[in-house]
Amino acid sequence: MALRKRVWRIIKENKGRYIGIFILIFLGSFYFIAASGVGSSMGKLVTDFTEKNKQEDITFKTNKPLENIAALERESGALIDTYRLHDIKVPNGELRLLSPSTKVNIPAVTSGHGLKKPGDILLDPIFCKVHGLKIGDQLKLNGRTFDIVGTVAMPNYVYILKNVYEQYPPKGFGIGLISNADFKAFPKAATVYSAYMKDRENVKAKAANLNRLLSNKGYSLSEWLNAETNARIAMVRGNIEGAKTMGAPVAAAVYLLCCLILGVMIQRIVKSDGVVIGTLYAQGYRRGELVRHYMAIPVLLSAVSGLVGTLLALPVVGPVIGILTSSYNMPVTGLSFPPLSMVLGVLMPMVLLSLSSYVILRRVLKKSAAELMKGDEQKTKVNFLERKLQLERFKFATKFKLREQIRSIPRLLFLLLGVSAASMLLLLGFTVHNSFQVLMDSTGSDRYFPIETTFKEIQHGAAPKGAEPLNAIRSYLKGNEKAEFYVVGLEPNSIGITMRDSNGNNLPKNQVNITYLLAYRLGLKVGDTINIVSKVDGKSYSLKIDGIVQTYFGQYIYMPLEEFNRMTGNAPGSYLGLLSKNKLDIDENLLTGINDFHNLNEMDDTTTSTLTASVVLITIVASLAGAIIIFLVTSMMIEESRSTISLLKIFGYRGKEVAKLILNSSTPVVFIGFWLGLPLMLAVGNTLYGYLGEQINMVMPMIVNPWYVLISFVLIFAVYEVTKWLCGRKLAKISMSEVLKAGTE
Amino acid sequence: MFLSVSNLTKSYNTGIITHVLKGVNLEMKRGQIGVILGPSGSGKSTLMNIIGGVDSADSGTVEVDGERITGLNDKQLVEYRRESVGFVFQFYNLVPNLTVAENIEVVSNISRNPLQTDEVLSAVGLFNKKNRFPRELSGGEQQRVSIARAIVKNPKLLLCDEPTGALDLETSRGVLSLLQKVNTQFGTTILMITHNSAIAGMAHAVFRMRDGEIAEVRQNSELIQAERIEW
Numbered sequence: 001m002a003l004r005k006r007v008w009r010i011i012k013e014n015k016g017r018y019i020g021i022f023i024l025i026f027l028g029s030f031y032f033i034a035a036s037g038v039g040s041s042m043g044k045l046v047t048d049f050t051e052k053n054k055q056e057d058i059t060f061k062t063n064k065p066l067e068n069i070a071a072l073e074r075e076s077g078a079l080i081d082t083y084r085l086h087d088i089k090v091p092n093g094e095l096r097l098l099s100p101s102t103k104v105n106i107p108a109v110t111s112g113h114g115l116k117k118p119g120d121i122l123l124d125p126i127f128c129k130v131h132g133l134k135i136g137d138q139l140k141l142n143g144r145t146f147d148i149v150g151t152v153a154m155p156n157y158v159y160i161l162k163n164v165y166e167q168y169p170p171k172g173f174g175i176g177l178i179s180n181a182d183f184k185a186f187p188k189a190a191t192v193y194s195a196y197m198k199d200r201e202n203v204k205a206k207a208a209n210l211n212r213l214l215s216n217k218g219y220s221l222s223e224w225l226n227a228e229t230n231a232r233i234a235m236v237r238g239n240i241e242g243a244k245t246m247g248a249p250v251a252a253a254v255y256l257l258c259c260l261i262l263g264v265m266i267q268r269i270v271k272s273d274g275v276v277i278g279t280l281y282a283q284g285y286r287r288g289e290l291v292r293h294y295m296a297i298p299v300l301l302s303a304v305s306g307l308v309g310t311l312l313a314l315p316v317v318g319p320v321i322g323i324l325t326s327s328y329n330m331p332v333t334g335l336s337f338p339p340l341s342m343v344l345g346v347l348m349p350m351v352l353l354s355l356s357s358y359v360i361l362r363r364v365l366k367k368s369a370a371e372l373m374k375g376d377e378q379k380t381k382v383n384f385l386e387r388k389l390q391l392e393r394f395k396f397a398t399k400f401k402l403r404e405q406i407r408s409i410p411r412l413l414f415l416l417l418g419v420s421a422a423s424m425l426l427l428l429g430f431t432v433h434n435s436f437q438v439l440m441d442s443t444g445s446d447r448y449f450p451i452e453t454t455f456k457e458i459q460h461g462a463a464p465k466g467a468e469p470l471n472a473i474r475s476y477l478k479g480n481e482k483a484e485f486y487v488v489g490l491e492p493n494s495i496g497i498t499m500r501d502s503n504g505n506n507l508p509k510n511q512v513n514i515t516y517l518l519a520y521r522l523g524l525k526v527g528d529t530i531n532i533v534s535k536v537d538g539k540s541y542s543l544k545i546d547g548i549v550q551t552y553f554g555q556y557i558y559m560p561l562e563e564f565n566r567m568t569g570n571a572p573g574s575y576l577g578l579l580s581k582n583k584l585d586i587d588e589n590l591l592t593g594i595n596d597f598h599n600l601n602e603m604d605d606t607t608t609s610t611l612t613a614s615v616v617l618i619t620i621v622a623s624l625a626g627a628i629i630i631f632l633v634t635s636m637m638i639e640e641s642r643s644t645i646s647l648l649k650i651f652g653y654r655g656k657e658v659a660k661l662i663l664n665s666s667t668p669v670v671f672i673g674f675w676l677g678l679p680l681m682l683a684v685g686n687t688l689y690g691y692l693g694e695q696i697n698m699v700m701p702m703i704v705n706p707w708y709v710l711i712s713f714v715l716i717f718a719v720y721e722v723t724k725w726l727c728g729r730k731l732a733k734i735s736m737s738e739v740l741k742a743g744t745e
Numbered sequence: 746m747f748l749s750v751s752n753l754t755k756s757y758n759t760g761i762i763t764h765v766l767k768g769v770n771l772e773m774k775r776g777q778i779g780v781i782l783g784p785s786g787s788g789k790s791t792l793m794n795i796i797g798g799v800d801s802a803d804s805g806t807v808e809v810d811g812e813r814i815t816g817l818n819d820k821q822l823v824e825y826r827r828e829s830v831g832f833v834f835q836f837y838n839l840v841p842n843l844t845v846a847e848n849i850e851v852v853s854n855i856s857r858n859p860l861q862t863d864e865v866l867s868a869v870g871l872f873n874k875k876n877r878f879p880r881e882l883s884g885g886e887q888q889r890v891s892i893a894r895a896i897v898k899n900p901k902l903l904l905c906d907e908p909t910g911a912l913d914l915e916t917s918r919g920v921l922s923l924l925q926k927v928n929t930q931f932g933t934t935i936l937m938i939t940h941n942s943a944i945a946g947m948a949h950a951v952f953r954m955r956d957g958e959i960a961e962v963r964q965n966s967e968l969i970q971a972e973r974i975e976w
């Protein structure tokens with residue numbers, strides 16, 4: 001059929017444009033499939049691991065060993081397991097030794113074989129990698145030699161944090177599994193309990209029950225930690241939710257952009273074919289036949305690009321899972337692709353694009369043959385905005401450019417939203433990177449006394465020389481249990497922690513000061529009165545905030561020590577920890593730990609390089625998308641203005657003047673689009689990290705770095721300039737004869 | 746002579762060679778109206794396009810006001826068109842998304858000493874429609890806008906290719922008398938192509954083309970007022 005050839009010719013004549021749309025749809029479905037594949041695969045891996053290996057619901061310590069665990073299990077409906085834990089220094093790091101459990105947190109051997117003979121040890125693969133160890137090597141701990149027989153994943157150490165309140169695992173830290181018998185070599189090992197609710201309904205309430213039960217039996221509980229607030233467990237869940245929530249909306253946004261532009265293009269094709277269509281009508285073609293005919297372009301285009309995107313995304317899921325799980329430790333058993341997503345990946349762009357094209361087609365094809373043959377469709381209608389705009393006071397060039405832009409509102413929207421989206425992506429990549437950097441850099445930067453020594457029991461009396469006493473309770477804001485923080489009592493004349501306000505002035509320490517990060521997370525400001533609840537005993541206190549400490553490190557509320565002791569019912573002079581410049585000489589048996597804030601929380605190399613690689617990838621994708629969007633709009637604009645361009649040339653406009661009028665007309669739109677991207681980025685970024693924050697008690701404010709904004713700006717405009725230059729060649733090709741011969745064909 | 750064309754030739758090679766202009770000679774004085782008549786395909790538009798600097802000849806010369814157009818390169822031709830020539834087309838060729846006033850500014854924007862937009866609009870009788878868009882005007886009105894656009898830069902030479910080709914008698918008369926008015930009021934030299942020999946009466950010089958040559962030249966001593974033209 002002649003008409004079919006016509007469609008092919010239209011596609012061939014506008015190759016660039018259709019390739020551009022192809023890539024956009026491709027990116028959309030690729031991203032959608034990859035994100036949903038990653039989300040569901042991760043989800044499956046995590047659920048498989050947590051269910052099969054009975055990941056704990058609660059972990060806790062007690063002041064004395066639990067007696068008659070079997071009876072407790074019956075009463076609480078929980079599986080209760082005991083394991084031992086001992087941290088031991090190794091060169092360039094630290095190893096946490098754990099004993100295997102059989103009921104809760106069942107270890108999964110991921111390579112090699114399980115513990116068989118005395119002296120066998122299983123290590124986590126990240127530790128092995130960092131320390132250059134492999135199966136068959138030996139490891140000396142406390143003078144004893146262990147044989148590395150395999151690698152292990154522990155359900156309660158999916159994210160291998162030393163302390164749950166840290167954001168990143170310390171460098172060189174890892175876990176190792178040795179038999180209970182071998183633990184005899186480590187008499188100082190702690191005993192830890194974990195519990196798993198057999199009935200999976202209402203786990204939270206049952207956990208609270210268990211807490212009450214144990215307290216009633218006279219146990220004093222410490223380090224009571226629910227799985228959902230335990231970053232070792234919850235971190236990975238946050239990532240899954242992140243992948244799932246970001247998958248669909250981003251893809252949908254891309255598809256909608258494509259709908260907009262493809263709609264405009266179909267409309268143009270059909271309009272310029274108006275006379276042909278009218279003639280075909282007159283010759284007895286049915287409307288349906290014509291609709292089917294012109295729909296071939298969007299259907300074909302979206303089906304092919306959706307399919308290609310889906311197919312190419314499938315092999316990407318595996319490596320991405322590999323990267324994501326590289327900071328986690330869990331067995332990677334297999335991938336899972338939700339069939340619905342697969343189908344949607346192909347069908348969604350097709351349905352959306354075909355539908356939007358259909359709506360536009362219908363509008364044109366509703367007209368009668370006679371109307372169409374008159375050729376009115378080809379004449380440019382003047383839209384509402386063009387008519388309403390009062391431009392008389394502007395320079396001609398300004399008027400011309402403005403009119404060029406508002407000539408097609410969908411096209412304008414596409415450019416604006418497209419550039420915003422590309423800029424947002426670019427800024428998001430840079431800002432996340434920057435925020436991580438700032439958070440890392442500010443870690444411990446406020447500690448003049450970097451060493452924090454924490455006791456097991458409350459201490460009384462004077463602090464040792466060179467040390468400052470502090471007391472603290474882990475707590476949360478009433479009504480927001482997931483946001484945990486410490487309330488810290490400090491001497492009013494303390495020099496151990498530097499506190500400055502946003503102007504760089506020292507904050508008085510005889511008042512209640514909150515760290516910026518925590519204030520930001522809880523939405524608090526100076527003068528607010530808050531109710532906090534102790535995580536230890538559930539008592540609640542009211543505090544009025546007097547100052548905000550300008551630091552991106554830590555979630556703390558500082559208050560004077562004596563006031564703290566009075567408030568919490570401790571004797572005057574009580575303290576739980578010491579701050580000092582150098583390590584103190586105190587019997588380690590009395591301590592729960594020593595933290596060096598100047599050597600803490602270093603992100604490991606894989607995380608950093610993954611982050612950098614993602615930023616590079618995002619930059620490339622954003623620039624590509626930006627280039628395509630600008631190219632599509634510019635080439636359409638040139639196409640629609642062919643006769644105007646030809647006319648300008650006849651009238652004696654110089655090549656550069658024509659280029660300026662036509663090509664530069666998008667500059668303000670690109671400019672505005674870019675700056676719209678900034679708040680958009682902040683909104684998306686904060687939503688994304690707000691989500692993560694809820695899961696793992698972490699705050700990640702989007703910290704905008706002006707330099708990165710400048711780089712993004714330059715990048716977007718560089719892309720714009722290059723695209724303009726490419727389109728400029730098209731412009732040069734338009735000849736004067738287009739007008740001179742007009743009407744003769 | 747203000748305009749002198751001598752021995753102008755032009756041929757196209759589309760497999761077979763077509764000689765479109767076979768040595769055209771033509772002269773016009775400053776301030777005159779010239780009309781080119783001739784059957785379709787005789788080379789009228791080709792000749793005018795070369796004179797207007799939008800097409801090139803194979804051989805021969807065109808001189809306008811002492812400047813040799815045929816020797817100019819593309820860049821110089823741009824400057825020539827920009828400074829010296831006004832164009833009026835059969836199908837108006839207004840920019841559809843610009844208002845009437847803006848369409849005129851398209852040209853005044855790049856002219857050294859343009860007339861006031863309002864002044865030319867009043868001259869063509871469309872001052873009260875200056876904020877309309879082209880599709881909101883009749884054909885005759887659109888052609889008036891296109892004339893206003895051509896004269897706003899006060900060109901030395903105004904080239905009109907069948908300016909009334911798409912208009913009825915009454916409207917054509919209006920457009921023609923406007924051109925006549927431009928000629929007398931601004932002293933603009935006008936060269937106009939038409940199929941309609943009735944129009945020849947308003948021209949100082951009439952060139953009849955046939956098959957790529959000027960077959961006949963006639964000078965009119967008495968000019969007919971455009972309003973009185975009948976056909």
Ligand SMILES: Nc1ncnc2c1ncn2[C@@H]1O[C@H](COP(=O)(O)OP(=O)(O)OP(=O)(O)O)[C@@H](O)[C@H]1O
Binds near residue numbers: 783784
């Ligand atoms: N680009 C071209 N390639 C080949 N031949 C051409 C080209 N342009 C014009 N011609 C031929 O040159 C001849 C003269 O064309 P031109 O447009 O000058 O005629 P015209 O006298 O203006 O006719 P009309 O009255 O129909 O406008 C025609 O035979 C035409 O076919």
Ligand SMILES: [Mg+2]
Binds near residue numbers: 789790791906
């Ligand atoms: Mg012609």
